[in-house]
Amino acid sequence: MSNPYLEKAKQQYTQGVSPVTTGVLIVFHVMSLFAIFTFSWRNLIVALVLHWMAVGLGISMGYHRLHTHRGFKTYLWFDYFLAICGTLTLEGGPIFWVATHRLHHQFSDQPEDPHSPRVSGFWAHAGWIIFGEAQHDDTARLARYAPDLSKDRFYRWLSGYHWVPLTTLGLGLLAWGGWGLVIWAIFLRVTVGLHATWLINSATHIFGGRRFETDDDSRNVWWVALLTFGEGWHNNHHAHPVSAKHGLAWYEFDWTWVSLKLLNAVGLVWDLKVANVKSLEEAAA
Numbered sequence: 001m002s003n004p005y006l007e008k009a010k011q012q013y014t015q016g017v018s019p020v021t022t023g024v025l026i027v028f029h030v031m032s033l034f035a036i037f038t039f040s041w042r043n044l045i046v047a048l049v050l051h052w053m054a055v056g057l058g059i060s061m062g063y064h065r066l067h068t069h070r071g072f073k074t075y076l077w078f079d080y081f082l083a084i085c086g087t088l089t090l091e092g093g094p095i096f097w098v099a100t101h102r103l104h105h106q107f108s109d110q111p112e113d114p115h116s117p118r119v120s121g122f123w124a125h126a127g128w129i130i131f132g133e134a135q136h137d138d139t140a141r142l143a144r145y146a147p148d149l150s151k152d153r154f155y156r157w158l159s160g161y162h163w164v165p166l167t168t169l170g171l172g173l174l175a176w177g178g179w180g181l182v183i184w185a186i187f188l189r190v191t192v193g194l195h196a197t198w199l200i201n202s203a204t205h206i207f208g209g210r211r212f213e214t215d216d217d218s219r220n221v222w223w224v225a226l227l228t229f230g231e232g233w234h235n236n237h238h239a240h241p242v243s244a245k246h247g248l249a250w251y252e253f254d255w256t257w258v259s260l261k262l263l264n265a266v267g268l269v270w271d272l273k274v275a276n277v278k279s280l281e282e283a284a285a
Helices: 004-014 019-037 041-068 076-087 094-106 121-130 153-160 163-201 222-227 234-239 255-265 277-284
Strands: none
Touching: 019 121, 019 163, 041 076, 041 094, 041 163, 041 255, 076 094, 076 153, 076 163, 094 153, 121 163, 163 222
């Protein structure tokens, strides 16, 4: 009996390596090695701040909890700002990211899932990106899963030119602090951020505990949550995807939720959606 997950991977592998995507990833990983020779406290601090802006604000708060799941509301300018921050991760534009993640939820750990570890851990972590046809700029194909974003002219532009903010930032950092700062705040920071978010696709569907009985393999992994500003409470998230709060217990620290509460207090975000944990646990009992 054929394995549908392996058949899917086989089909992708036969397409060969995506040259542009793979080439860029190799360059970023190799350049990151030079961080050993270019350390300074300024370079480290700038890299950490940008990691928070890109992964914390851009991916966790923006691409994921706002643009994909609409877990809260905000002003349009802040919505766009979060999307720009998301492009600083080198994970594609908002339409590509949102469409891929919605597809993941619709077919989580089924053969149609873009990055299920049931194929392999490597496939879930990076193989699905390295092999096959790149779709970052194919807004027409992805519009089916992100019709709300596809109607917006700014999102269509940002998805087609998602490399512009990161390139502009890199040139600015080069002018300000030279190659040492670029190596830390662009190459190393992006590489670490990629692996951190890829762990959500791989590790949080392989390791960890499950508070809720979902129809997939999603799990809660505390150390992934620390690396990704709360995204590691993945089983909680799959149990209630719309919830803007992923850490549903007092010991499940969720920095993005803390940030949202602070922004809500000053009126920048509102209508925060939160899972009713008691109801979920009673339903699962």
